[in-house]
Amino acid sequence: MTETAPPPTEDLTDDDATADELRRGLIGLTPTLLLRLTMLMVTEALTDPVAYEVPLSGELAAELLAQCAESAAAAANAELRPADPGLSPSAQQWLHSAVLPDSPLAAVDALVTRPSHPQYDRSVEFGRKSLLVLRIRDADGRDLGRLYQAFSPEKALQRRKVWALWSGEQFVRLTEEPLVIDRGLRLIVLGDAVTSTVVMQSPTTYQSMFGALPELRKSAEKTYRASIGKLDIVDGDKLAAACQTDLNMMRKLVSIQAKLDRPGYADAVTMPALVTFLKAHPKIDVPVQDADGPHPRLVFSSDAQHRWAILKLLDDDFLRSELTDITYEANSKTQLS
Structure with missing residues (x-):
């Protein structure tokens, strides 16, 4: 043979x-x-x-x-x-x-x-x-x-x-x-x-x-610079440091990148768009400093209850039901349209 x-x-x-x-x-x-x-x-x-x-x-x-x-x-x-x-x-x-x-x-x-x-x-x-x-x-x-x-x-x-x-x-x-x-x-x-x-x-x-694997760390850093790094954030240096060391935050940035790769998504999460969204939904716990002024800034809080809020915002975790008009926080989502 x-x-x-x-x-x-x-x-x-x-x-x-x-x-x-x-x-x-x-x-x-x-x-x-x-x-x-x-x-x-x-x-x-x-x-x-x-x-x-x-x-x-x-x-x-x-x-x-x-x-x-x-x-x-x-x-x-x-x-x-x-x-x-x-x-x-x-x-x-x-x-x-x-x-x-x-x-x-x-x-x-x-x-x-x-x-x-x-x-x-x-x-x-x-x-x-x-x-x-x-x-x-x-x-x-x-x-x-x-x-x-x-x-x-x-x-x-x-x-x-x-x-x-x-x-x-x-x-x-x-x-x-x-x-x-x-x-x-x-x-x-x-x-x-x-x-x-x-x-x-x-x-x-x-x-x-x-x-974190080197590939995950590198991907997370790239996504941070391309998204959150472009926003005006009070204590943004503390958020950047957390995203460089917290394994779960790096994974969250991978999820954010998957959405940024979709057409139009990046344009929907600019600083003006986020401020407008947060003003319309005050129950979402991402404070905005000088919201009505010429230079609004998101506020990062490092305490356990709030340190994820900006990442969740960029990952589109805050959703409103068209049926009940109730706003939800949803980590797991399946796109239907």
Whole structure:
């Protein structure tokens, strides 16, 4: 049987070539008999990370390697797509993103790939932002990939519970503290600590550990400059700072951008149009300074109840029913016309 030759390299797009390279890297994590696994626990991952090497039995290391191979194979067999703020991947898709040098993941990955680490002992305290890392190397010690998983000490290090195991005749007390490891390994870093790429099953997987993806942050900043940044806002610098650090605000800006891409939407959310709308709907809690003067300004309030108001205004969350003439705040909307 004649094998079909792969398409010429020159016919591949940049995205295709990147996906093919990543797929080769993922497949390289699957021959478990040729690989070595080290498990590390990382404390204070986003602030002052410290990595501890966890001693493993040969049996447990082999089982974890098999689980890593299964996750890598699932990613290799999926459609690999560049991360995009507007893309919600299907079950058959995984996303990839370059690890930027100044990102939290880059800092942790550089720590994880050091030649040696202090050994874990039971006196180590883990906070809420802790990570479990499975580091895979070849027989020569070359780093091939790292699989990351978030864990909390309450769930992973079950110190507050009494554990019992069935012996065949009765339950017996487990005298040592168990470590609970989730089999769902959904974030894989390929390459070395200088040039690496993260492959993930969904953006949420990344964001739960490291905050906003670079693509989301960049998109949010661009949308802010093109929309809210053009408005006159009291304490606008505080709103800008919040939008640069709050993950949910960045997601809200993605929603705003989707509407700005529609014909005519940008013209409807100019400063004069917004002031006219707010004067006609005084129950909407976006104060306007000098509303009837020559230079009206929206007012940003940073308290929890009001900090979202201007974003909601730009996202068209305030709607009036034509049936009842009642004004609603609606985050979820389906356009009918």
